[in-house]
Amino acid sequence: MARFIFITGGVVSSLGKGLMAASLAALLQARGYRVRIRKFDPYLNVDPGTMSPYQHGEVYVTDDGAETDLDLGHYERFTGVASRQSDNITSGRIYQQIITRERRGDYLGATVQVIPHVTDAIKEFAQAETDDLDFVLCEIGGTVGDIESLPFIEAIRQLRNDLGRGNSVSIHVTLVPYIAAAGELKTKPTQHSVRELAALGVQPDVLVCRCEQPLPESERAKIALFCNVPKTAVIPALDAKSIYAVPVQYHHEGLDDAVLNAFGILPGSAPDLSRWTDIMDRLTNPEGEVTIGVVGKYVGLQDAYKSLNEALVHGGIANKVKVNVEWIDAELFEGPDSDIAARLEPMHAILVPGAFGERGAEGKIASVRFAREREIPYFGICFGMQMACVEGARDLAGIADASSTEFGPTDEPVVGMITEWMTAEGVQKREAGGDLGGTMRLGAYAAKLDGNSVVSTIYGDTDISERHRHRYEVNTAYREVLEKGGLVFSGMSPDGMLPEIVERPDHPWFVGVQFHPELKSKPFDPHPLFASFVAAAVKQSRLV
Ligand code: GLN
Numbered sequence: 278m279a280r281f282i283f284i285t286g287g288v289v290s291s292l293g294k295g296l297m298a299a300s301l302a303a304l305l306q307a308r309g310y311r312v313r314i315r316k317f318d319p320y321l322n323v324d325p326g327t328m329s330p331y332q333h334g335e336v337y338v339t340d341d342g343a344e345t346d347l348d349l350g351h352y353e354r355f356t357g358v359a360s361r362q363s364d365n366i367t368s369g370r371i372y373q374q375i376i377t378r379e380r381r382g383d384y385l386g387a388t389v390q391v392i393p394h395v396t397d398a399i400k401e402f403a404q405a406e407t408d409d410l411d412f413v414l415c416e417i418g419g420t421v422g423d424i425e426s427l428p429f430i431e432a433i434r435q436l437r438n439d440l441g442r443g444n445s446v447s448i449h450v451t452l453v454p455y456i457a458a459a460g461e462l463k464t465k466p467t468q469h470s471v472r473e474l475a476a477l478g479v480q481p482d483v484l485v486c487r488c489e490q491p492l493p494e495s496e497r498a499k500i501a502l503f504c505n506v507p508k509t510a511v512i513p514a515l516d517a518k519s520i521y522a523v524p525v526q527y528h529h530e531g532l533d534d535a536v537l538n539a540f541g542i543l544p545g546s547a548p549d550l551s552r553w554t555d556i557m558d559r560l561t562n563p564e565g566e567v568t569i570g571v572v573g574k575y576v577g578l579q580d581a582y583k584s585l586n587e588a589l590v591h592g593g594i595a596n597k598v599k600v601n602v603e604w605i606d607a608e609l610f611e612g613p614d615s616d617i618a619a620r621l622e623p624m625h626a627i628l629v630p631g632a633f634g635e636r637g638a639e640g641k642i643a644s645v646r647f648a649r650e651r652e653i654p655y656f657g658i659c660f661g662m663q664m665a666c667v668e669g670a671r672d673l674a675g676i677a678d679a680s681s682t683e684f685g686p687t688d689e690p691v692v693g694m695i696t697e698w699m700t701a702e703g704v705q706k707r708e709a710g711g712d713l714g715g716t717m718r719l720g721a722y723a724a725k726l727d728g729n730s731v732v733s734t735i736y737g738d739t740d741i742s743e744r745h746r747h748r749y750e751v752n753t754a755y756r757e758v759l760e761k762g763g764l765v766f767s768g769m770s771p772d773g774m775l776p777e778i779v780e781r782p783d784h785p786w787f788v789g790v791q792f793h794p795e796l797k798s799k800p801f802d803p804h805p806l807f808a809s810f811v812a813a814a815v816k817q818s819r820l821v
Pocket of ligand 1: 630631632633634658659660661683746747748749750
């Protein structure tokens with residue numbers, strides 16, 4: 278039977294609970310344990326798919342097509358374990374299920390209540406498909422004391438009882454603020470937060486204390502005393518210089534030992550952390566650096582491009598270089614006083630990432646043109662591939678009105694909405710004017726690459742599978758004219774209907790992909806497209 282680790286946060290949000298969960302899972306994995314991490318989100322959206330990236334950061338897509346919290350991206354990047362729909366639940370999804378059952382009459386006349394119906398659903402979710410695991414880590418979103426997280430904390434309380442003593446551990450992540458005027462770290466917020474959690478019936482076993490200054494032994498002892506945990510279970514967590522330094526740092530602070538001790542497991546020999554020390558070695562001793570311009574829309578908030586940012590870092594790890602990312606607002610390149618040359622000339626490579634809606638599209642098309650004409654490496658992801666096709670149609674095939682139906686009706690739909698496509702489960706259909714939630718081509722789809730293409734060399738394969746999240750597709754009716762203009766369709770869906778990859782063989786590096794390769798990149802296994810793109814940027818940096 279799997280053991281459970283429940284992770285809650287206190288005092289303030291944004292303490293890096295997700296990263297903590299991912300790092301702990303990586304440490305347990307490095308000791309040979311089988312792990313899976315799950316995220317419980319207390320908000321009422323059914324999933325984050327319809328939430329603005331400004332509100333919630335990136336939507337992370339799993340192989341099985343779930344639109345999930347970005348923390349699941351951390352989980353995958355740190356453990357290599359592919360997340361699934363069943364690893365992310367929201368209050369909204371739970372209520373949706375319960376209300377559907379209630380309408381069907383499944384509750385046989387009973388009054389449907391938070392306890393036991395909602396809490397039972399949470400417990401079921403936590404325990405589903407866990408037989409082949411040693412540890413299941415469950416991260417509860419939000420902060421203890423929030424009204425909406427109460428049913429989750431209550432479910433944990435019950436589950437800890439159901440599982441029996443010794444089969445679960447509660448970790449509480451808190452803040453120990455530094456008050457500069459007093460020159461002191463303050464433990465009181467942590468004491469209050471633990472008291473709040475304990476009042477809900479959950480006594481934490483391990484405390485992870487985020488702090489900006491080293492936590493003196495005296496303060497560690499004080500927290501242990503007031504919060505009812507052993508001193509060795511009070512883990513100081515200072516800011517790390519890279520997120521990939523966190524697993525080793527937590528290990529040195531004794532996190533994995535404290536957790537195993539709390540389970541009554543003798544920690545045994547030290548975990549093998551060479552994977553993480555190698556990564557940090559490459560990150561801290563780069564042999565060069567490159568600057569990549571990302572021309573996007575949500576550039577004010579980097580969480581909106583979390584996986585992309587990480588995949589670029591991984592490309593740097595693969596090439597032993599530091600990757601500087603310049604986030605550039607595409608709208609700067611629209612209108613008469615666009616300073617595109619001044620902004621993009623210093624870039625060693627240009628990337629246009631995924632996006633929704635027309636705003637900034639012209640600026641992105643101008644960036645594609647700039648990269649193509651100046652022979653600067655170009656990587657177009659999803660929307661970035663679509664705009665590369667529009668640019669090719671307008672500038673090389675003479676189709677001045679080339680556009681995407683995403684921007685409204687057009688006579689030249691180089692990019693258009695597909696309402697029918699094939700999946701392993703059969704034909705999928707969408708209504709053009711249907712719901713926005715959960716109606717995209719989502720999740721892993723296979724693609725066939727042309728054996729003579731640049732991308733098949735990059736992948737070292739002609740059969741790939743990548744994750745999708747989009748409504749529109751490049752229209753194969755334009756394939757011939759686009760290919761005449763040098764934009765080759767080098768990857769297609771297995772039935773040959775949907776373009777998956779386009780490339781310009783006559784350009785130093787020009788690739789557009791309909792999927793999101795950044796979702797599958799890992800620091801210890803950089804995605805081949807990102808490794809190759811950063812290598813092209815390194816080449817470019819030697820030219821300028
Ligand atoms: N908006 C485009 C579509 O829906 C691209 C989406 C994306 O870049 N993820 O097809």
